Amino acid sequence: MSLQGALNASISALSAQSTALSVISDNLANSQTTAYKSSSTSFSSLVAGSGTNSSGGVAATMVSNVDQQGLLVQSTDATHLAIEGDGFFIVSDGTDATSTYYTRDGEFTVDSDGYLTNGGYYLLGWTTDADGEVTGGTSENSLEAIDLDSVQSSVDATSSVEFQANLPADAEVGDSFETSFEVYDSLGTTSTVTATYSKTAENTWEIAYSDPTLSSTGETIGTVTSAAVEVTFNADGTLASTNPDPAELTIEGWTTGAADSSITLGLGDADSTTGLTQYASDDGDPSIDVQSIDQDGLAYGNLSSIEISDDGSVIAFFDNGEERSIYQIPIATFGNPDGLEEDSEGIYSRSSTSGNATLHEAGEGGAGSIQGGWLEASTVDTGEEFSNMMSAQQAYSAASQIMSTASDMFDTLLDAVR
Known part of the structure; x- marks a missing residue:
């Protein structure tokens, strides 16, 4: 390998370790982000030319680890949700649920219009009858934005x-x-x-x-x-x-x-x-x-609170003593969750690599269970990230030293020609 090959190898190493440092810094920045999935860097060798004229190098790519399970942390808010196991919540960027996305971030709250939202995204579910049976089908087209303001109490005559x-x-x-x-x-x-x-x-x-x-x-x-x-x-x-x-x-x-x-x-x-x-x-x-x-009669009542069970049932409690199921929150699974496209705010979009979503009742068909009043923590291990950062720094320093040495050797060659 020539001096030029050495320079090319050192340049590729500097670029690869810069990528690694970028991934590490992103992980550390999101160490406290709800349901954040840490990424890693994959290095692969590069070879240019053949025989005695071949030169080497390295390429670095970011690897998503979306299917990692984070620790569950208890919350004081009943509308905060976590998935224990595989799968994603299904959300939309509008109440009409025409565009669907996926997330593990269950930090949902009730907005001023009564919808369960996280940032600008609305949690989707299927409507159910009082017995918890889905009323409109279990396809993605049947999903609706969960609207608590639309839920009304029933009345029952004394029998x-x-x-x-x-x-x-x-x-x-x-x-x-x-x-x-x-x-x-x-x-x-x-x-x-x-x-x-x-x-x-x-x-x-x-x-x-x-x-x-x-x-x-x-x-x-x-x-x-x-x-x-x-x-x-x-x-x-x-x-x-x-x-x-x-x-x-x-x-x-x-x-x-x-x-x-x-x-x-x-x-x-x-x-x-x-x-x-x-x-x-x-x-x-x-x-x-x-x-x-x-x-056994009931007067008309107002919604006082909700509870979400591990199968995704949203149970409404009214101040007249009535309680009933109003929505079913499904879980979406993918053949290759690591192939999802990552967006801001913990949102993922399906891609040709991830495949299409399959919707399940929580806890069924390989889907995880839903834990109401819990949140999933970030999967970032800060100790491991600091160790990786030191390794990247050392490798970057070594690559820069190679470049400096190759430059000195070029200067020596040019001085000899003069």
Whole structure:
């Protein structure tokens, strides 16, 4: 190899180590960047010419390590997400979801319009019904920007009321006691119904129900059309029977415009203590002892919080006690994730090298699981990067020394010619 070949080799070495230093500096700069994937430098030899006239050199290329798993770090924000395993979140640069991109950076927050966003990108998901079943298909074309402001609470009319109470066995025939409970009509209006328990004979009671009234004003807003319920007890205090069986409360003519209500009254099972019982109160002034009255209706509520499960289900919690699934966040996997094109803000685009995305439910088909309230840390090892930086510096210094020596030898040759 000639002096010219030595110069060419040293120049290529300087260029290669400059590339290595650039990769190292980029890694160190992003050592605290969420879900950043460190890159490495691959060196390969170059040979020009042949035989005794061949000269060498080196080329350097950056190698992406997109498929590395970073450590998961707990966050205080429920909308922060991390993927444990393979795959990417699917995002779009607009709410119409026409252009899709991929990211491991799950630092999502709710913007002023109610969308889950990270920077200028919107998290995409499939809409689901209350049971968590996807409603519009599981293709990429069915993805929508997750919009929490579009989620509304449902209302449920009361269809059953469960009672757990003890009627005083030492009450006199003709004694009456009252309890009240809330019911909801089909429009979610809350009203109060009063139940009057009257002892009609030994071990026999009658329960009559008042028309529903508004708690705030006392206004009657419906009419009870069902008859009073007769309840008998066994000698051991357990429930013997109800008439009718099952006991039912019907309300018609709601002034709110709601549909008529038919409410099953859960007074307990025969020969058991699961509902109403009749035991002595051991009190000079007997009274009814109510342990619980539970009804299944719901008033209209507002979204109070969300939770994201490890299968990607977005669960909405409302201040009326309702909770239901509203979206499913899928995971995209690639045959060659290292072939993705990297953009700013932790965003990747598919390429001919990466192949097309395959969408999965989190935790299925080789896709990782989603961890709500966690973030993936950078994969940069600062200790290793400093070691690589020292190696690059030494190699660069050696290459520059080769260039300096070759230059001196050229000067000697030129002096000899003169």
